[in-house]
Amino acid sequence: MQTPPVQRLLRGGYLRTVTELVDPASSVLELGCGTGWFSLLLASMGVSNVVGVDFSPDQIAQARLGAKEAGLEERVHFEVADGSDTRKRVKFDLVVMHAFLHHLATDEVRSAVDQACDHLVDGGRLVVVEPVHFPGATVREPATLRALRLLEGLPRRLHDMGRRPMGQRESEVRGRLAIRHSGEAPFGPSPKEMPFGPGELDELLAPHFSIDVRRRCICMSHLVAQELLIAGLSQPKLWRVLRLPILVLARTLDGLLMRRGTLPSTVWAFQLFVCTKRGA
Numbered sequence: 406m407q408t409p410p411v412q413r414l415l416r417g418g419y420l421r422t423v424t425e426l427v428d429p430a431s432s433v434l435e436l437g438c439g440t441g442w443f444s445l446l447l448a449s450m451g452v453s454n455v456v457g458v459d460f461s462p463d464q465i466a467q468a469r470l471g472a473k474e475a476g477l478e479e480r481v482h483f484e485v486a487d488g489s490d491t492r493k494r495v496k497f498d499l500v501v502m503h504a505f506l507h508h509l510a511t512d513e514v515r516s517a518v519d520q521a522c523d524h525l526v527d528g529g530r531l532v533v534v535e536p537v538h539f540p541g542a543t544v545r546e547p548a549t550l551r552a553l554r555l556l557e558g559l560p561r562r563l564h565d566m567g568r569r570p571m572g573q574r575e576s577e578v579r580g581r582l583a584i585r586h587s588g589e590a591p592f593g594p595s596p597k598e599m600p601f602g603p604g605e606l607d608e609l610l611a612p613h614f615s616i617d618v619r620r621r622c623i624c625m626s627h628l629v630a631q632e633l634l635i636a637g638l639s640q641p642k643l644w645r646v647l648r649l650p651i652l653v654l655a656r657t658l659d660g661l662l663m664r665r666g667t668l669p670s671t672v673w674a675f676q677l678f679v680c681t682k683r684g685a
Contacts, residue, residue: 411630412446414652419534419622419677423501424450426530426679431498434458434524436517437505441468441483447501448472448480455481456497496526503534504675506606508598514609522613522682531614531680534622536673538600546669549662553625556655560636560644572639579635600673607678614680621663622677626655 413420427433429451435444438457445468448455459465468483500521506514521531546554563569607616630652637644668674 407630407634409446411652412442415623415626415630415656420446420450422677423447423532424452427452427499429453433499433501434497435501436521437502438468438483439464441471443501443503444481445471445475445477448477449475453480457481457483458486460487497524497529498526499530499532500524501532506535507600518609518613525682527682527684529682531682533678534675535606536600537603537676538673539603539668540670542667542670544670546671547665549658550669550672553629553655553658556629556651557625557632560632570639575635575638578638610678610680613683615683616678616680618677618679620677621674623675624659624662624672626652626659629655
């Protein structure tokens, strides 16, 4: 549901980091691309050879439609695959894995990291964006986090107060989101949705990669965006007007929150890892 302008606003910082790692002629593979939004944004920002793969035919069909609608079919291609059988003999300059590893069991994460390594040229780069949780940290929430939670809950709170109607389409979407990890169609089974612990992903990457960059990149602003977009299914004009100022505020609060030395244990922080493939 998050449109390209929304994604650029929320994720523009690390999108630019990714595009700076490659020149326009470089080849990029995204493993677990879903509906392809990340691959499409990379292509729209100048990368000319992007391949996105996912095991879901429905998601790949939507990704291909997105490429056609955006006029990017010459720059980005999508394939149904689990990564192990994708262009086995083709190597890429950059591999991206964006926010799907935390849905996998540990052995599956190791397999995905192995596949990423196999698909990279010598000295190639890997970009990973995944949530990290800090269970030993304080549970006390700072004012910035409380403000983000207020923004995220605003549409539902207005509905509960009788100030905002909820249409059938919005109700259906919320119902589908509520069962997205149940294994029911069209979502399929998801072994888990759990963040990594401190240092856990570092250890899983270490056998094949050196980590050059590790930094927090997004915390809760994407959840605020999701709630605004879902509410817009019922009142599109109202939430279209409110969306930009609320998202700018949410992104600013996110930045302030992530600059804290220690985050509370009640929140996930997505971290950007930029890695280099180790030599043979």
